[in-house]
Amino acid sequence: MYSEAQKAYAKLGVDTEEALRRCAAIPVSLHCWQGDDVIGFENTGEALSGGIQATGNYPGKARSPAELMADLDFVFSLIPGSKRLNLHAMYAISDGAAIERDKLTPAHFAPWLAWAKNRGVDIDMNPTLFSHPMVKNGLTLSHPDKAIRDYWIRHVKACREIAASIGKAQGSPCLNNIWIADGLKDTPADRLGPRERLRDSLDEIFAVKYDKAYIIDAVESKLFGIGLEAYTVGSSEFYLAYAATRGINALLDNGHFHPTEKVADKIPALLAFFDKVALHITRGVHWDSDHVVLFEDELKEIAIEIIRNHAEHRVLIGLDYFDASINRLAAWAVGARNAQKALLSALLMPHETLRHLQDAAENTRLMVCLEELKTLPFGAVWDEYLARQNIAGADWFQRVEEYERTVLSKRAA
Ligand code: RNT
Ligand code: ZN
Secondary structure: OHHHHHHHHHHOOOOHHHHHHHHHOOEEEEEHHHOOOOOOOOOOOOOOOOOOOOOOOOOOOOOOHHHHHHHHHHHHOOOOOEEEEEEEHHHOOOOOOOOOHHHOOHHHHHHHHHHHHHHOOEEEEEOOEOOOOOOEOOEOOOOOOHHHHHHHHHHHHHHHHHHHHHHHHHOOOEEEEEOEOOEEOOOOOOOHHHHHHHHHHHHHHHOOOOOOOOEEEEEEOOOOEOOEOOEEOOOHHHHHHHHHHHOOEEEEEOOOOOOOOOHHHHHHHHHOOOOOEEEEEOEEEOEEEEEOOOOOHHHHHHHHHHHHOOOOOOEEEEEOOOOOOOOHHHHHHHHHHHHHHHHHHHHOOOHHHHHHHHHOOOHHHHHHHHHHHOOOOHHHHHHHHHHHOOOOOOOHHHHHHHHHHHOHHHOOO
16 A cells, blocks of 8 residues: 555655655654643642643543653654653652752753653753742732742743753753743733733843753743633733844744634744744644644644745644543544644645745646645555554554553552
8 A cells, every 4th residue: 555655646746755754853742741631740739720721530640750751651652753752840850859949950850861861752841830829810920029020030040951951961952941821811901011021030031041052942922821811921922022032932832822823824934033933732622722633734734834844853843732531641642643644744745846836826736736635645654654663553542442451540540
């Protein structure tokens, strides 16, 4: 079936062998937080806050570093391609002692680094500015009280130091992505003040300089959160202007825009100005609900923009969804395998030919060609991709069921 598919694609000038090679080399950062519903290891009993929610109570979530690492090992075995691990500060590892978030050090991530090194996986990092008593009235870096802002400035500074030390140790820059939920449920009386305070807090954070070979700094914008519907301090315009004027990068989460806006279209807009663009790939259903990523048009279009601009090493691909209502390992694997599918399918398009059709205003032929591509035997190339990397094909879910029986079901609720 693969060799037939190879011929079918070759007729359009697409080299499936090159597509398989290129796809396997594109790094995709797997988010650790699908494994435990964004809870982390702090054991403070704090509920998930910050306008985000993991709904559902499917049994078997990871409750410790050992469990999360075991689950990650298992889930990595189901995902083809080149993988990174995306961590959050709340997943710091201590020997039982409580660690204040503004006192985190690289040592708290040493076990993660060791785990990742053994597996040839590089790490990315996120400071955690939610689910914590120092979030006051829903505010952190933009809070009117300097003491609150200072606490979170120290936290993000600590995370940047951790990220830079990870990046140095792994020989690949560690993305440190800042997302905060700061906002208001109802009509603000001041929209500028919080933004000026956030700008100044960030300036203080970024006054510490690191080698870009070790750390890539990004800021993630948002439209609104649950309970924070009227105003978000870190909006898209705010962070784009901030990143552009400060020489850092923007992270686009496709759940964080009005539903008719397309992150796929924003990627080339930013590539025209930024060396790097970071992504959180998710699936919003009516709102930023972080549903498991499916093989759908929005995802496919994002992948196409990365591939046709040869930007797979400029666009930092990360996943961001958390579903607690189904088997979490299956959720992880479905989304990550779909991201791989989208990349591979984007690689199986004759982009140069299509571009020439656009430039020559051959619009009829362009439409016909794009539609013909949709029914080519993609499945056979995907199966070949999995087989060459020794990754389970259509029966992968049986392994998840087995893992659920032997491992997850033994974890008390
Ligand atoms: C929330 C943001 C953010 C988080 C993670 C856990 O809306 O998307 O990226 O999902 O940091
Ligand atoms: Zn996100």
